[in-house]
Amino acid sequence: MKKIVFTGIAVLGGFLMANAQCKTVSTLVENFDTWKDIDKCWTAQQGKAMLYANDKKITFYSMTSPGENMYLVTPKIKAGTYTLSLDLSDNGGETTLELFSINSPADAKSYVSIAKSSKITGEKKTFTLSLKKDTHLGLKVLLNGVHQAVYLDNFSLKPKK
Numbered sequence: 001m002k003k004i005v006f007t008g009i010a011v012l013g014g015f016l017m018a019n020a021q022c023k024t025v026s027t028l029v030e031n032f033d034t035w036k037d038i039d040k041c042w043t044a045q046q047g048k049a050m051l052y053a054n055d056k057k058i059t060f061y062s063m064t065s066p067g068e069n070m071y072l073v074t075p076k077i078k079a080g081t082y083t084l085s086l087d088l089s090d091n092g093g094e095t096t097l098e099l100f101s102i103n104s105p106a107d108a109k110s111y112v113s114i115a116k117s118s119k120i121t122g123e124k125k126t127f128t129l130s131l132k133k134d135t136h137l138g139l140k141v142l143l144n145g146v147h148q149a150v151y152l153d154n155f156s157l158k159p160k161k
Contacts, residue, residue, distance in 0.1 A: 022076075047070060062143035063147065069142070072152070092148070098142070
């Protein structure tokens with residue numbers, strides 16, 4: 001009986017430790033070079049398409065499901081004003097990026113657009129974001145063609161001075 005109780009406490013402690021590592025942040029800089037999978041503090045929502053870490057970047061891939069809403073959601077970010085910069089490119093066709101403030105990644109009703117859709121052109125994108133409360137940041141990529149891909153790299157979110 002003591003072994004069962006101890007095992008239960010150890011497992012529960014492991015879950016608590018894993019969640020404790022995903023703290024609210026005020027700076028987030030990621031080049032994805034060491035990612036073999038989506039980091040446990042981030043969330044990938046891909047629908048019927050694919051969103052994965054590969055070749056030192058994040059890939060959003062439509063497969064045969066164009067128009068699928070795909071989101072990459074950051075760890076929770078402290079309220080404040082930030083500068084977000086990131087590198088985005090695609091393999092052709094029409095692709096867009098939209099930014100969302102997300103209270104809970106599991107609740108689609110908590111997704112609020114904070115930057116209108118912008119065309120992905122292969123150039124570095126820079127945004128100024130004002131977060132009124134601690135929230136997750138969601139990057140929504142829309143792919144309009146079959147076998148279309150968008151590549152994300154050099155994500156940098158820093159407090160605006």
